[in-house]
Amino acid sequence: MRAMAFKFVGIAAGALIFSIGLNNFLIANHLSEGGFVGLAVIGWYLFHIPVGATFFLLNGPLLWLGGRLFGREFVIKTLWGVAAVSVFSELTKGLQTPVDDKLLAALYGGVLSGIGLGIVFRFGATTGGADVIARVVKHFWGISMGKVLFSIDLVVIAMIAVLIGRQTAMYSLVALFVSARVVDFVLEGVSAARAATIISNHSDEIAERIHRELERGTTLIPSVGGFTGTQRTMIYTVVNRDEVIRLHRIVKSVDPEAFVVVNNVHDVLGEGFTR
Numbered sequence: 001m002r003a004m005a006f007k008f009v010g011i012a013a014g015a016l017i018f019s020i021g022l023n024n025f026l027i028a029n030h031l032s033e034g035g036f037v038g039l040a041v042i043g044w045y046l047f048h049i050p051v052g053a054t055f056f057l058l059n060g061p062l063l064w065l066g067g068r069l070f071g072r073e074f075v076i077k078t079l080w081g082v083a084a085v086s087v088f089s090e091l092t093k094g095l096q097t098p099v100d101d102k103l104l105a106a107l108y109g110g111v112l113s114g115i116g117l118g119i120v121f122r123f124g125a126t127t128g129g130a131d132v133i134a135r136v137v138k139h140f141w142g143i144s145m146g147k148v149l150f151s152i153d154l155v156v157i158a159m160i161a162v163l164i165g166r167q168t169a170m171y172s173l174v175a176l177f178v179s180a181r182v183v184d185f186v187l188e189g190v191s192a193a194r195a196a197t198i199i200s201n202h203s204d205e206i207a208e209r210i211h212r213e214l215e216r217g218t219t220l221i222p223s224v225g226g227f228t229g230t231q232r233t234m235i236y237t238v239v240n241r242d243e244v245i246r247l248h249r250i251v252k253s254v255d256p257e258a259f260v261v262v263n264n265v266h267d268v269l270g271e272g273f274t275r
Contacts, residue, residue: 066078
C-alpha cells in the first residue's frame with residue numbers, strides 16, 4: 001500500500017514538472033507540444049479552451065478502450081497520469097516566462113517537460129493520449145509504438161504549422177526533440193559504462209590482464225571469421241568510461257592487430273557497477 005502511494009506521488013510530481021515546462025516556457029512563448037497535449041494547446045490558441053479540460057476529454061474514449069484491452073491496473077495508472085496533467089496544467093498556467101529568444105524557450109520547455117514525462121514513465125504510468133493509441137495499434141496491427149508516436153507527433157506539428165504558424169511549428173519541433181532525449185536520459189541515466197568486444201589471437205593473455213589490471217570480469221566466446229573461416233576466442237567485457245583508454249593500451253600491448261569494438265551501455269546491473 002505504501003509502495004503504491006509512493007508511485008502515485010511520483011507520478012503527480014512528474015506531471016507537475018511537465019506542466020510547469022508546458023506553461024512557463026512553451027505556452028508563454030506561443031509554442032506547443034506534440035501528441036494530445038499539442039492538440040489541447042491548439043484549442044487554447046484558437047478558441048481559448050482550457051488545456052487541462054481539453055486534454056482530459058480527449059483521453060476519455062481512449063481510457064475506456066485501453067481498459068477493455070489492457071486491464072484495470074493500466075486504466076488506474078493512466079487515469080491518474082491524465083488527471084494529474086490536466087489539473088496541474090490549469091494550476092500552473094499563471095507561471096509565465098516570456099523571452100525574446102524562442103529557441104531558448106523551446107530548449108528550457110523541452111528539458112522540463114522531458115524530465116516530467118520521464119518521471120511519470122519511470123513510475124510505470126503514462127499521460128494517456130498518443131501513448132494509448134500506440135499501444136492499441138501495436139496490439140492489433142503489430143506496428144511499433146515508436147513509429148506510431150512519431151507519426152502522431154508529425155501530424156500534430158503539421159496542424160500547428162497550418163493553424164498557428166510555421167515558425168511556431170519549427171520551434172515546437174525543437175522542444176519535442178529535446179523532450180524525447182531528456183526522457184531517455186531520465187529513464188536510462190548517464191551512459192557511464194562501455195561494453196567492449198575484442199577479437200584476437202591472444203585472447204587468454206588479454207583477458208588475464210583485464211582481470212588483473214582493471215579488475216573487470218570477461219566472457220570468452222568461441223567465434224569463427226565469416227570471411228576467413230578462422231576460429232578465435234572473442235572477449236566481451238564491460239568497463240567504466242574512464243577505463244576505456246587503459247583497456248585500449250592493454251589490448252594494443254598484447255596484440256596490435258586485435259579488432260576492438262566499444263559501445264555505450266545504458267544500464268548495467270552486477271558486481272562492480274550497480275549494488
